Amino acid sequence: MDSAAVERFEAGRDRLASLAYRLLGSAADAEDAVQDTFLRWQAADRERIEVPEAWLTKVLTNLCLDRLRSAQARHERAAGATLPEPLLEGDPMLGPADTFEQRESVSLAVLTLLERLSPVERAVYVLREAFSYRHAEIAGILGITESASQQHAHRARGRIAAERRRGGETDPASARRVVEEFLAAATSGRTERLVALLTDDATAVSDGAGLGRRLLRYETPERVASFVRAGFKPTPAKRRLAGGSPAMHIALVNGSPAVLAVVGERVVGAVVFDVGDGRVASLHGIAAADRLARLNEAWRQHEPGAPVIDAW
Known part of the structure; x- marks a missing residue:
């Protein structure tokens, strides 16, 4: 493959990776899909490809759908054994963040809800909300009708809106102050203050350090x-x-404030x-x-501020 073809692919690699990450919820799986x-690009008759970006998007999206439909993926999602892989702010795999919808689509809260959609609903939602594709374009990518794309989008938005537990968008500084107060209450044992800082329909999900199956x-x-x-x-x-005894840092993860437990230069836990x-x-x-591997790579190149707790 000539250098021009490689350069054309590399120019769109980050966009493809951010699309795959939203579809799969895993940075490692997204990298494999890319x-x-x-x-496929290497083996294709590229002279017959009129719009490379559209061709690459279609191939990647359908490869991701194949993964979502696979027996192993269906079993993992049905068992509820994993959470989406968290990414540190600035990771190119987070992709576009110019609009509220784009930022929402990569939050762990929404990525977790996307697990409950069918693979096609998930693909339509991501292509429409995060990448602003028209329904006619989505229909061509997925091999469905335009009206079917509209119906899938409507159902996906409805299901996510029905289960989304938050109010309007909060600016990062205000969100950080809430998390700092929450952490202070959690570490001091002030359970009543924790309750006051939670919404009436608050939820929590944990992977139990990966020690259990659910x-x-x-x-x-x-x-x-x-x-x-x-x-x-x-x-x-x-x-x-x-x-060891972790230091507690507050950082942005998937666009949301998070508490990171860090031992040396290694993140051993994240609460988003x-x-x-x-x-x-x-x-x-x-x-x-395994869900913190990419975040750890980014953290080692990150210059964190002072921890909010020096030694836990």
Whole structure:
């Protein structure tokens, strides 16, 4: 393959990766899908491809759909064993963030809800909301009619809106202040203050450090507060599991404020907050090492500010 063809593909690699990440919820799987797309590009009769960007988008999207439909993927999603892979702010795989819809589409809260959609609904939602494709274009990419694309989009938006637990968009500074107050309450044992900082329909989801086969889910402010209080209470066993006494940093992850537990230069856990109207609507706790691999790569190149807690 000549250098011009390679350069054309590389010019769109980040866009393809951000599309694949939204569709699959996994950075590692997204990278594999992009590489498979490159192999298809390498083998294609490129002189017959009139619009390379459209061709590459179609190939990548359908490769991702194949993964979502695979028996293994269906089993993992049905079992509820994993959360979307968190990405540190600035990661090119997060993709476009110019509009509220684009920022929403990559939040862990929405990525988790996307798991409940059919593969085609998920693809239509992502292509429409995050990448602003017209329904006629989506129909061509997915091999469906334009009216079917519109129907899938309507159903997807409806299902996500029905389960989205937050108010309007909150500016990063205000969201950070809420998380700082939440962390102070969690580490001091002030459960009543935690409850006050949660929305009435707050939820929490944790991967249990990847030690179990299913995600841990909590609903109601009281149950979420109890889970958070227990989770943030330091114990010798937790420090052994973490490999030391972590420092607690606040960072942006998938566009949302997050508390990162860091031992040395290694992130050993992340709690990502969904904040709206001054309260916490949901939390996602991730500590499975394989889900933190890409975030850790970015963290090692990151210049963090001072931790909010020096040693937990």
